[in-house]
């Protein structure tokens with residue numbers, strides 16, 4: 199039996215202004231899903247000790263908060279490096295949860311070879327979570343049959359999306375509008391974007407700020423030190439080349455959860 203978490207209604211009420219509507223789960227924009235950017239960070243803005251190293255930052259109370267968020271979104275999105283590094287469950291372990299979020303894996307070059315031993319698929323077989331939808335730039339006809347079979351048998355699938363949008367260092371990637379359009383086509387009305395750093399840094403680019411409905415960050419009272427996987431979006435400059443803050447939150451609230459503090463805000467002006 200996996201761990202079961204509880205989250206007090208009084209704590210849930212604090213988060214309500216930052217969550218998709220309880221009534222219909224919808225976004226303020228009817229044509230795309232509600233987007234919550236959420237992650238746990240150290241005091242030096244690290245998500246983990248090093249690439250590929252699963253690192254616990256959240257204490258029990260903020261962890262329960264994260265699982266409450268999972269209960270309130272129809273999808274939970276992570277990058278492929280997070281999936282390969284953490285072998286995460288990506289399910290909701292709140293005892294009172296009535297639904298599970300759909301895991302979305304951003305895997306433009308198809309690095310994941312699904313196997314029955316992946317935790318996310320084990321949980322699916324136990325009826326404790328859903329199988330992932332994998333967004334990839336690879337043509338569906340080029341995906342190895344073994345990979346498709348494992349994923350489809352669990353109720354997941356590969357979804358092709360254009361991965362030729364220009365990214366940093368001349369690398370191509372998905373445009374976030376295309377990612378959200380793909381989720382909308384799957385009738386997923388809300389998504390919590392959990393990470394890792396490349397995913398978060400790309401979503402924090404100014405051109406995507408209007409796509410993000412809320413930001414909920416757990417800050418743990420620890421410094422992970424140099425070499426961590428860092429959230430720090432690309433630099434923004436004014437017309438004279440003077441650096442500007444990359445992003446700033448409005449409508450800010452801070453809530454202590456155990457030893458951690460949870461910062462809630464919005465990116466749009």
Ligand SMILES: NC(=O)C1=CN([C@@H]2O[C@H](COP(=O)(O)OP(=O)(O)OC[C@H]3O[C@@H](n4cnc5c(N)ncnc54)[C@H](O)[C@@H]3O)[C@@H](O)[C@H]2O)C=CC1
Nearest residue numbers: 237238245246250277278279280371372393394395396397
């Ligand atoms: N503390 C926390 O809340 C969290 C921690 N993590 C940690 O973060 C680390 C992984 O982070 P990263 O190495 O930054 O990897 P990542 O999980 O952001 O995945 C990076 C990969 O995702 C793909 N990708 C990202 N953005 C894309 C875009 N816009 N279009 C197309 N493809 C895109 C690319 O293939 C890229 O190589 C792990 O150590 C994990 O433990 C991950 C999630 C949450």
Ligand SMILES: Nc1nc(O)c(N)c(N[C@@H]2O[C@H](COP(=O)(O)O)[C@@H](O)[C@H]2O)n1
Nearest residue numbers: 238253254255256264284286287288392
């Ligand atoms: N909220 C939060 N706190 C931490 O301390 C974390 N390390 C993470 N990581 C994210 O959660 C995923 C693990 O999920 P499961 O517990 O296995 O379901 C991990 O892959 C990161 O996305 N999050």
